[in-house]
Ligand code: ADE
């Protein structure tokens with residue numbers, strides 16, 4: 001078992017589904033609250049952790065948006081991002097494509113530039129000092145209207161060099177992708193790739209809409225695609241990846257326990273699935289723990305785990321040359337552990 005754990009630790013991995021606000025650890029939340037003279041309703045780190053019991057996506061989002069309230073200055077966004085990148089470096093996450101939710105901050109009076117400049121500076125330092133490469137994806141909050149998403153897109157146009165794509169997150173049910181058709185169309189015209197959360201709690205129809213109307217290159221979560229065999233075939237045919245988040249799905253009660261997770265079934269159907277941590281500070285683990293516990297619960301083989309890691313690079317927005325380099329590194333690690 002130790003050997004399997006070492007294998008996962010050594011395996012180069014890409015993370016494609018990570019909300020930077022969801023990497024805010026209670027310790028940093030406390031530190032920033034103090035620095036910014038913000039009163040939290042919790043008295044200790046332990047009290048915060050105890051509050052992290054969720055019934056569904058919405059019960060998580062309520063506390064997640066509350067926690068993000070301690071992020072005020074550019075330095076706060078830098079510190080948050082830097083802490084996450086240090087974890088990537090420790091866990092052999094070589095490349096990460098992170099989401100940020102500008103509206104969570106601009107709605108509190110924080111400037112868009114403050115948010116993006118802090119994150120971007122840390123990402124540049126992460127590449128230079130830690131060797132972790134990255135891309136940034138801006139998410140629109142789907143519980144807000146399309147007009148607000150357009151305003152956010154306009155703010156982003158001054159920062160096109162820092163953002164590779166746009167995504168869609170927050171409360172899924174009742175807010176289908178069709179609500180954002182026009183702003184995604186405009187985003188594509190402006191040169192952004194598109195992704196969207198779909199089929200986490202919402203039905204397969206939302207995944208169809210994400211494909212047909214938002215023209216997504218990846219589906220975030222997408223675990224409910226399994227309910228629709230025509231949809232599965234479409235995802236396989238077009239090699240659309242699902243960025244699956246096992247710990248998140250357990251914490252938000254999409255599945256009762258890891259043993260019930262459908263990741264292996266999705267893999268067996270020929271889908272490109274990868275493993276990601278989503279909001280690791282809230283869901284109890286970063287990448288290696290997600291990989292390890294999922295592999296154990298679903299009895300994945302070394303080759304299956306390596307396939308998941310390979311999928312993560314294949315589905316990323318890096319160049320073909322960079323992808324090949326990571327595939328070769330994965331092969332070396334597999335060869336080392338198979339003997
Ligand atoms: N925002 C942060 N995490 C999310 C998730 N798992 N689903 C939707 N929106 C989110």
Ligand code: ZN
Pocket residue numbers: 017018019169197220278
């Ligand atoms: Zn997510």
